[in-house]
Amino acid sequence: MTAITDTLRLALVQLNPTLGDLAGNAEKLRAARATAAGQGADLLITSELFISGYPPEDLVLKPAFVRACRRHVEDLAKETADGGPAVLIGAPWMIDDKLHNVVCLLDGGEVQAVRAKVDLPNYGPFDEKRVFTPGPLPGPIDFRGLRIGVPICEDTWNDEVCECLAETGAEILLVPNGSPYWADKIEERIQVMVARVVESGLPLVYVNQVGGQDELIFDGASFALEADRTLSIQMPQFQEDIATFTWKREGDTWKCVDGTRLPAPGLAEAQWRACVMGLRDYVMKNGFPGVILGLSGGIDSAICAAMAVDALGADKVRCVMLPYHYTASESLEDAAACAKALGVAYDVVPIEPAVSGFEAVLKPLFDGLASNVAEENVQARTRGVILMAISNKFGPMLVTTGNKSEMSVGYATLYGDMNGGFNPIKDIYKTEVFKLAAWRNTHRPADALGPEGEVIPERIITKPPSAELRPDQTDQDSLPPYDVLDDILECLVEREMSVSQIEERGHDAALINRIQNLLYVAEYKRRQAPPGVKVTSRNFGRDRRYPITNRFRDKR
Numbered sequence: 001m002t003a004i005t006d007t008l009r010l011a012l013v014q015l016n017p018t019l020g021d022l023a024g025n026a027e028k029l030r031a032a033r034a035t036a037a038g039q040g041a042d043l044l045i046t047s048e049l050f051i052s053g054y055p056p057e058d059l060v061l062k063p064a065f066v067r068a069c070r071r072h073v074e075d076l077a078k079e080t081a082d083g084g085p086a087v088l089i090g091a092p093w094m095i096d097d098k099l100h101n102v103v104c105l106l107d108g109g110e111v112q113a114v115r116a117k118v119d120l121p122n123y124g125p126f127d128e129k130r131v132f133t134p135g136p137l138p139g140p141i142d143f144r145g146l147r148i149g150v151p152i153c154e155d156t157w158n159d160e161v162c163e164c165l166a167e168t169g170a171e172i173l174l175v176p177n178g179s180p181y182w183a184d185k186i187e188e189r190i191q192v193m194v195a196r197v198v199e200s201g202l203p204l205v206y207v208n209q210v211g212g213q214d215e216l217i218f219d220g221a222s223f224a225l226e227a228d229r230t231l232s233i234q235m236p237q238f239q240e241d242i243a244t245f246t247w248k249r250e251g252d253t254w255k256c257v258d259g260t261r262l263p264a265p266g267l268a269e270a271q272w273r274a275c276v277m278g279l280r281d282y283v284m285k286n287g288f289p290g291v292i293l294g295l296s297g298g299i300d301s302a303i304c305a306a307m308a309v310d311a312l313g314a315d316k317v318r319c320v321m322l323p324y325h326y327t328a329s330e331s332l333e334d335a336a337a338c339a340k341a342l343g344v345a346y347d348v349v350p351i352e353p354a355v356s357g358f359e360a361v362l363k364p365l366f367d368g369l370a371s372n373v374a375e376e377n378v379q380a381r382t383r384g385v386i387l388m389a390i391s392n393k394f395g396p397m398l399v400t401t402g403n404k405s406e407m408s409v410g411y412a413t414l415y416g417d418m419n420g421g422f423n424p425i426k427d428i429y430k431t432e433v434f435k436l437a438a439w440r441n442t443h444r445p446a447d448a449l450g451p452e453g454e455v456i457p458e459r460i461i462t463k464p465p466s467a468e469l470r471p472d473q474t475d476q477d478s479l480p481p482y483d484v485l486d487d488i489l490e491c492l493v494e495r496e497m498s499v500s501q502i503e504e505r506g507h508d509a510a511l512i513n514r515i516q517n518l519l520y521v522a523e524y525k526r527r528q529a530p531p532g533v534k535v536t537s538r539n540f541g542r543d544r545r546y547p548i549t550n551r552f553r554d555k556r
């Protein structure tokens with residue numbers, strides 16, 4: 001092992017670990033280390049809590065799990081006796097009977113140093129104070145003569161830890177992250193990291209996890225900032241990568257001399273790829289052979305089918321059209337055209353006999369009563385029963401297709417179209433669904449498994465949305481136009497604005513009050529809804545945790 005005097009070959013390892021698959025994650029690390037060794041690396045840096053996967057949530061409250069994580073890290077440490085690259089790897093770790101979120105330096109056959117995370121995030125999707133104890137303010141770690149500062153993710157979102165590392169002699173900041181994606185997150189991260197570089201005067205290397213973990217998407221996009229704030233490395237977004245770069249000592253600072261910068265995708269592509277990655281990893285990591293979904297000829301199921309094909313390939317996606325009396329002939333044509341464009345298996349299963357059966361059974365109870373939402377919901381639930389039967393019989397997971405606008409106002413039937421295991425568009429408002437569908441018809445991301453060209457027939461995008469649960473129904477019979485609804489919802493959900501603030505944007509006060517009421521009342525439905533991909537700064541699920549029983553209404 002040579003001392004690091006003037007040159008450091010540093011491998012940035014952004015990989016997709018599977019939560020809880022300790023042996024699998026350790027194997028991934030071994031393979032990455034072999035690759036990095038081939039690239040001449042002295043040191044590998046991986047993402048936060050790499051051995052367990054991030055975020056492990058309450059799994060770390062199980063002592064057997066924490067012990068197993070440690071065993072795997074100690075085994076990996078022994079393997080560094082081979083004189084190859086050293087490793088910075090994260091793990092849940094007991095220190096003096098307290099559980100910490102740490103990074104270990106593995107080198108020369110041993111765990112050379114352990115650093116605990118100081119700043120435990122407890123907002124938005126994060127809940128770390130619940131399970132971890134904060135560590136003391138750290139000093140640098142001596143790595144073969146180089147003093148490396150290793151703040152862990154949230155430690156860099158405030159100034160204290162990096163300042164302490166700089167004051168105690170760190171020469172470079174190496175930051176393992178478990179930083180979830182949401183729209184415009186790359187810019188947010190870079191802004192925050194630039195502030196740390198300016199305050200500390202140190203170069204900073206930022207390595208993030210890749211992959212979907214339940215609701216959260218980790219988008220990689222690791223990067224490095226020079227001490228003068230130059231962005232010298234930008235790694236790919238939504239993709240695993242291992243890349244080794246050379247850092248040279250220049251005077252009293254370190255500079256990357258061979259950095260490369262890959263352009264990040266634009267917002268539409270990023271949102272699409274996040275939804276696709278979330279669905280793919282949910283399905284694959286939970287061991288499903290594929291997915292099924294009800295394809296209605298409407299836009300929500302069409303976009304979900306396209307995302308599923310991009311995620312898994314057409315041979316793993318089965319679509320079922322379940323027509324009833326109110327299904328327009330255009331819907332049958334559009335669903336068939338969409339299935340054909342995507343190249344998926346497609347069945348038509350009329351629900352009339354099953355709905356008639358329910359009506360006959362209910363007749364003695366409902367006799368003489370006008371038909372209403374009860375009968376409408378029987379249609380949605382009949383579809384749900386049939387789709388779940390296919391899922392049970394053949395094994396694929398049912399994809400749930402409700403967008404964020406519908407999830408907000410409860411415009412979906414419990415145990416009907418809310419059935420399913422996972423929802424790729426749960427955090428996408430309806431107006432964005434239209435835009436993304438049009439975007440995908442003209443763009444195909446490099447890692448998409450679906451075809452080029454129009455995958456969502458134009459008429460599905462242009463016709464008025466309808467649940468087709470009664471004659472001539474459209475969504476706008478009971479909801480305002482989606483651009484109005486979505487603006488009000490975004491103000492209420494993402495920005496927590498008051499009714500009077502929203503009114504100042506030009507919306508009608510009575511309408512805002514009605515939407516607010518629908519939003520609060522639908523909390524019970526959201527608690528029973530399947531999880532889905534988070535792509536905004538505030539999703540339903542991990543982020544927004546409102547009470548179900550709640551009499552508060554903001555009044556103008």
Ligand SMILES: Nc1ncnc2c1ncn2[C@@H]1O[C@H](COP(=O)(O)OP(=O)(O)OC[C@H]2O[C@@H]([n+]3cccc(C(=O)O)c3)[C@H](O)[C@@H]2O)[C@@H](O)[C@H]1O
Nearest residue numbers: 373376377380406410411412413414417466467469524548
């Ligand atoms: N706080 C609470 N905690 C627990 N349960 C609660 C509850 N409040 C009501 N409930 C129960 O929930 C049930 C009512 O909910 P649910 O049965 O779902 O029915 P509901 O919400 O009354 O009706 C479904 C609505 O979604 C619309 N929809 C359906 C299907 C597709 C689409 C679309 O285009 O995407 C739209 C449909 O037009 C209708 O407006 C009742 O049994 C009620 O007792």
Ligand SMILES: Nc1ncnc2c1ncn2[C@@H]1O[C@H](COP(=O)(O)OP(=O)(O)OP(=O)(O)O)[C@@H](O)[C@H]1O
Nearest residue numbers: 294295296298299300301320321322323401417467
């Ligand atoms: N005729 C149908 N055949 C198959 N699936 C259906 C049918 N009608 C509804 N579904 C399923 O139920 C979901 C909710 O459908 P609905 O038509 O009520 O409203 P939506 O939210 O506007 O969805 P979409 O835009 O997909 O029609 C659909 O996305 C689809 O998965």
Ligand SMILES: NC(=O)CC[C@H](N)C(=O)O
Nearest residue numbers: 121153154157178179180
């Ligand atoms: N794991 C963490 O500490 C992540 C927190 C950080 N603010 C982020 O979103 O990137």
